[in-house]
Amino acid sequence: MFPLLQGGMFIVVRSGIGERVKRIDALAMVTGQAKYGADVHLPGMLHGKILRSPFAHARILRIDISKALQVEGVRAVVTAKDTPNNGLFASDYIRFHGQKIAAVAADSVYAANKAVEAIEVEYELLPAVTDVREAIKPDAPCAFLGGEFKDVCDIDGKPLRNISQYREFISGDVDEMMRLSDVVVEGEFYVPSVHQCYLEPNASVACPIDGGKRIVIWTSTQGHFQVRSLTARMLGIPLHRIKVIPTFIGGGFGGRNTQVYTEPVAALLALKTGKPVQVVDDYSEVLLDSHPAPACYARARLGAKRDGTLMALDAQVFWDGGVSGYMGASIRLRGLYRLKSYRIRSYGVFTNRPAPGAYRAPDAPQMAFVRESLMDMLAQELSVDPWELRMKNAVQEGDVSIDGVPLPKIGFKETLQALVDYASKKSELSTAAILTASPTAKLNGVKPKEEVLKKLGYGNWRVGRGLACGEWVNYSGYSSATIMLNENGTLQVITGSCDVTGTNTLFAQIVSQELNVPIEKITVTVGDTDSVPWHHQTGGSRVAYTTGMAVLKAAEQLREKMLEIGAKILGVEPSQVELGEECIQLKGNQNQRVSYIELGRACIAEYGPLYGSYSVAWLPTRPAYAVALAEVAVDLDTGRVKVLRYIAAQDVGKALNPLAIEGQIEGAVVQGVGWATMEGYKYTPDGRIANQTLADYLLPTSVDAPHVEPVIVEVPNPDGPYGAKGVGEPSIIPTLAAIANAVADAIGKRITTLPLTPERVLSVILQ
Numbered sequence: 001m002f003p004l005l006q007g008g009m010f011i012v013v014r015s016g017i018g019e020r021v022k023r024i025d026a027l028a029m030v031t032g033q034a035k036y037g038a039d040v041h042l043p044g045m046l047h048g049k050i051l052r053s054p055f056a057h058a059r060i061l062r063i064d065i066s067k068a069l070q071v072e073g074v075r076a077v078v079t080a081k082d083t084p085n086n087g088l089f090a091s092d093y094i095r096f097h098g099q100k101i102a103a104v105a106a107d108s109v110y111a112a113n114k115a116v117e118a119i120e121v122e123y124e125l126l127p128a129v130t131d132v133r134e135a136i137k138p139d140a141p142c143a144f145l146g147g148e149f150k151d152v153c154d155i156d157g158k159p160l161r162n163i164s165q166y167r168e169f170i171s172g173d174v175d176e177m178m179r180l181s182d183v184v185v186e187g188e189f190y191v192p193s194v195h196q197c198y199l200e201p202n203a204s205v206a207c208p209i210d211g212g213k214r215i216v217i218w219t220s221t222q223g224h225f226q227v228r229s230l231t232a233r234m235l236g237i238p239l240h241r242i243k244v245i246p247t248f249i250g251g252g253f254g255g256r257n258t259q260v261y262t263e264p265v266a267a268l269l270a271l272k273t274g275k276p277v278q279v280v281d282d283y284s285e286v287l288l289d290s291h292p293a294p295a296c297y298a299r300a301r302l303g304a305k306r307d308g309t310l311m312a313l314d315a316q317v318f319w320d321g322g323v324s325g326y327m328g329a330s331i332r333l334r335g336l337y338r339l340k341s342y343r344i345r346s347y348g349v350f351t352n353r354p355a356p357g358a359y360r361a362p363d364a365p366q367m368a369f370v371r372e373s374l375m376d377m378l379a380q381e382l383s384v385d386p387w388e389l390r391m392k393n394a395v396q397e398g399d400v401s402i403d404g405v406p407l408p409k410i411g412f413k414e415t416l417q418a419l420v421d422y423a424s425k426k427s428e429l430s431t432a433a434i435l436t437a438s439p440t441a442k443l444n445g446v447k448p449k450e451e452v453l454k455k456l457g458y459g460n461w462r463v464g465r466g467l468a469c470g471e472w473v474n475y476s477g478y479s480s481a482t483i484m485l486n487e488n489g490t491l492q493v494i495t496g497s498c499d500v501t502g503t504n505t506l507f508a509q510i511v512s513q514e515l516n517v518p519i520e521k522i523t524v525t526v527g528d529t530d531s532v533p534w535h536h537q538t539g540g541s542r543v544a545y546t547t548g549m550a551v552l553k554a555a556e557q558l559r560e561k562m563l564e565i566g567a568k569i570l571g572v573e574p575s576q577v578e579l580g581e582e583c584i585q586l587k588g589n590q591n592q593r594v595s596y597i598e599l600g601r602a603c604i605a606e607y608g609p610l611y612g613s614y615s616v617a618w619l620p621t622r623p624a625y626a627v628a629l630a631e632v633a634v635d636l637d638t639g640r641v642k643v644l645r646y647i648a649a650q651d652v653g654k655a656l657n658p659l660a661i662e663g664q665i666e667g668a669v670v671q672g673v674g675w676a677t678m679e680g681y682k683y684t685p686d687g688r689i690a691n692q693t694l695a696d697y698l699l700p701t702s703v704d705a706p707h708v709e710p711v712i713v714e715v716p717n718p719d720g721p722y723g724a725k726g727v728g729e730p731s732i733i734p735t736l737a738a739i740a741n742a743v744a745d746a747i748g749k750r751i752t753t754l755p756l757t758p759e760r761v762l763s764v765i766l767q
Contacts, residue, residue, distance in 0.1 A: 056687025164325025172341025200250025223537025291357025470733025474726025475540025541726025672735020
């Protein structure tokens with residue numbers, strides 16, 4: 001009755017582990033065969049639209065839906081009165097611009113929009129604060145009436161405002177180590193809030209079944225089990241009444257891993273009307289009401305001896321927690337380098353902005369910007385090479401991790417070395433090709449001279465280089481996999497991990513490797529919440545790692561069963577047979593064999609279904625490191641920053657699919673380029689988002705993207721599949737700092753507030 005639109009289920013090309021394999025669903029995506037959330041259309045389907053607050057902070061005095069109900073084609077209007085007290089809709093208090101107030105279901109999108117406009121809401125406006133730097137001041141407006149705040153003072157004794165959380169991380173005597181330092185560098189740093197900007201807007205369809213006893217939801221998500229749980233909680237209905245089917249997803253980057261947007265609204269309207277309902281946000285709604293990366297403001301000092309030994313780190317880190325009061329992982333500031341002492345004061349701050357969420361390596365790029373800027377400032381003061389300073393202080397096996405445990409075998413120094421080895425060998429292109437950003441360009445290993453730039457018509461430009469490092473420990477969580485041998489000799493893989501980055505392709509590679517079958521005879525399916533066990537969401541670089549291990553173990557289990565049944569058919573012991581090319585064969589005699597087709601048919605006829613199934617919970621994980629070298633050109637007349645070249649070295653453990661890994665690295669770098677040079681939410685004085693469309697919220701295009709050169713480093717992790725580590729997130733971490741360090745190298749002045757817009761850069765140049 002209902003179309004099964006799960007990602008996966010595509011014939012793939014033949015290849016195994018370590019090969020460069022294209023995504024198995026690439027053709028479906030580029031030809032329009034892939035079905036996303038907005039592509040689900042059911043008979044009699046209604047269209048839902050959401051009314052959102054035009055203000056950032058207000059009391060709701062009155063909501064009148066009577067005129068909306070009179071609009072022709074309207075079937076239902078819902079507000080907070082139609083749900084438990086769970087925050088799906090605001091009832092009497094608005095805390096951010098774009099907060100949901102009501103929703104409408106109608107026969108057409110036109111009628112739904114008209115009805116939303118007809119809803120009358122009376123507000124009492126309240127002062128809003130949307131900048132974390134302003135929110136902590138003693139005279140700042142209260143961002144959360146009735147909220148619980150921490151009574152905390154600044155280091156100068158003045159009270160801090162709107163503090164939601166506070167924590168200290170202390171090791172050693174920081175004051176004494178600072179006193180013993182020969183050089184101390186310090187600064188104030190600001191990283192703006194940015195959106196994940198996944199290509200596909202939030203969209204879902206909900207349909208009641210079994211006379212309204214159950215509801216089916218199709219949605220684009222990173223975690224369909226999380227959608228089920230959150231929707232059940234928000235609507236106050238038992239979890240088992242909800243079935244969630246994941247569609248293809250047009251990007252997530254953490255923004256859709258443990259969140260719901262349109263799903264509970266569509267489900268509520270479907271239950272209210274008894275009909276299927278589709279809710280699709282436009283992109284202004286996505287920017288208004290989702291969970292972007294948090295802004296971060298930090299004050300930090302770093303002390304060292306004259307020989308470069310790091311003595312002390314002292315920092316205050318203020319996280320813009322929006323309406324949730326989120327506090328980020330400030331301890332990430334300490335990672336990567338050996339320190340005699342550190343003191344990190346971490347604060348979560350309430351503001352009148354949406355609650356922040358995960359964005360590719362959550363909190364790590366912000367902390368790397370602070371730490372790696374300080375490291376370059378220190379290198380300049382000490383007159384030492386920035387790379388040598390990092391290599392001298394790099395953590396290694398046996399040093400204490402940010403979690404307080406000794407580090408196992410890691411690859412930080414190997415990754416640092418790999419970057420400099422690669423950069424020193426590459427010298428293959430003219431400056432002209434670099435500056436015109438030719439897609440085939442490879443950069444000259446020597447910085448272009450300014451006089452050469454002038455000859456090329458680039459005026460008063462200066463070139464700079466910046467180094468930065470990052471560290472990430474991938475998430476693990478729960479996953480499972482089942483692999484079945486079909487009666488025609490093909491293999492079917494079923495998991496519950498949504499395919500966001502091409503992991504279904506990797507699973508097919510694993511099965512091909514372990515069962516010696518052409519990869520074109522393997523299909524991979526993502527099961528819905530009714531058909532597979534509970535899984536953690538796709539995020540934290542965990543799926544290739546944890547679900548990949550589940551697939552590997554399931555394949556090993558199935559292989560043993562296939563050998564056992566094959567031996568029975570051949571009349572020998574299992575120890576006497578081996579896997580051949582799509583067959584079980586007698587060792588030393590390939591003529592005595594049972595093909596996979598014969599094996600599959602025999603199991604259906606006599607031995608029962610042949611499958612392997614395995615569940616994985618919390619595999620041990622190890623740090624993965626990313627080291628970056630950015631080269632930029634800065635126009636001294638306009639402040640424009642152009643990232644010319646970016647070398648990204650990353651320790652991946654084992655490159656299971658180098659093509660996919662390179663794609664992850666390149667994508668992460670381009671996202672970091674946007675964050676460093678142009679992206680960031682802007683707000684009006686009364687707290688409303690000023691750049692709520694993609695015409696105003698700037699994103700890097702192909703013109704802005706640098707030539708990215710991935711350098712894959714392999715320091716195996718014995719706990720991962722084939723030695724692999726999580727790969728999706730590390731390369732974004734050093735990007736902000738590497739570009740900022742390169743700009744400082746180019747203009748001779750340091751900028752500690754992002755993004756590096758032409759206006760900001762020019763103002764510093766002219767100081």
